[in-house]
Amino acid sequence: MAITTALRRSLAVATMLVASVTLLPARAEGQSAPAAPAPASKLWLTAGGGYTSQKGDCSNCTAAPVYVKSGNLTFDVGARGNAQLDAGVEVTWAPSHLRTGDDVRVTYLMGIGQYRPLKNHGFFVKGGMGVAFVRNWVFDVTNDITPAFTTNAMALTYGAGWEVRSRGRFGLQVYGTHNVVALGDLTVAAGVTAEDVIANMWTFGASIVIR
Secondary structure, eight states, X not given: OHHHHHHHHHHHHHHHHHHHHHHHHHHHHHHHSOOOOOOOOOEEEEEEEEEEEEEEEOTTOOSOOXXXXXXXXXXXXXXXXXXXXXXXXXXXXXXXXXXXXXXXXXXXXXXXXXXXSSTTSOEEEEEEEEEEEEESOOOBSSSSBOOOOEEXXXXXXXXXXXXXXXXXXXXXXXXXXXXXXXXXXXXXXXXXXXXXXXXXXXXXEEEEEEO
């Protein structure tokens, strides 16, 4: 009887020791190991707009260049390449008016990249190229605004800005850009051709950023 009682006590102690050795590391691991962070979003979206100054000129224009001040809307849709690089498609709509009251509408569709040279700072540079769809433009061939026309041409953009990040997925950026469109030679009236027409648009704006 005494042997049976001692055996039972030994088995009980052994069982408790095995359970302790088995459970304690699991508990310690569960308490010390932090939860795995959620994977970073690859999405990059911006939406905003700004103040623009538009100017058109050509090699045979005789009058001083005409400037038109207006606003624009700009949207970026793309993805984060890494912690410093964003890339995507940019759409900019820039409406304005000629002195005659006719509408000027320019829509830019471009592939762009936005790069932050300093990883922990908000300064960025951007650049891209694509196409501009143009209805009318602001330039003067013979001291008078040209008649209406519609065309499209290659467009370039470059600029810089600063992004202010929040702790969440939202941020704000301010930027300045210069868009250039090479419209080439345009027949603007009977017997009148505007040669090497260049369209320029300077923008100072701000956008909401979603990552």
